[in-house]
Amino acid sequence: MVSRRRLPAQRRTQKPTRDFDPQAFLASAGIGRTVRSYMPKQAIFSQGERAEAVFYIQEGRVRLSVLSKQGKEATIALLGNGDFLGEGCLASDQPICLATATAITDCSILRIEKKRMMRTLHEEHELSDLFVAYVVERHNRTQADLVDQLFNSSEKRLARALLILSRFGKEDKPETVLPSVNQETLAEMVGTTRSRVNFFMNKFRKLGFIKYNGGLQVHSSLLSVVLHE
Secondary structure, X not given: OOOOOOOOHHHOOOOOOOOOOHHHHHHOOEOOXXXXXXXXXXXXXXXXXXXXXXXXXXXXXXXXXXXXXXOOEEEEEEEOOOOEEOHHHHOOOOOEOOOEEEEOOOEEEEEEEHHHHHHHHHXXXXXXXXXXXXXXXXXXXHHHHHHHHHHOOHHHHHHHHHHHHOOOOOOOOOOXXXXXXXXXXXXXXXXXXXXXXXXXXXXXXXXXXXXXXXXXEEOHHHHHHHHOO
């Protein structure tokens, strides 16, 4: 009868390591992580400051803007729940913030120190997978924005901006765009004048693509403006 040899301790099946939950990591404070509250119009970080942390929006809306040497300000993005900010600090050649992030609603934002973020991304594949997917999506959106600016009419650009703001495709139903996202901000994002934005907004409203009800609600039917040739 063949006896069964007992495996050495180091060859036995190891117990599974602790599970890492990236959502729990991004939802709470901890080592190198602090949750901060911001009021509307309060700066989260400013253009030209040292880039020392990555930020994650737990709740609220944030405006990203840049200021030219001539003093002209432009809105480059409006971000919301689940979006990252300041991720450029992870690049070795970006020591300063290239834009200003300002709260446009009451916000709850997680600040993750650069070293802590880099270490966690290296050690926890669940978080690195989530983060890389976000960065790729953001890159694709930036490319789409460039194509939009180069080839599409201001009407299509406005329609696309409204669909992005309402997080079309990410929610089961349209989200209310807050009143603080005014026509001047939309004009900066679209690259046109406020009067043109006002003209198209009235057109969209008459066609039933948008409606005002304590805020601006965007309907999925607005997608027809983007797809129409």
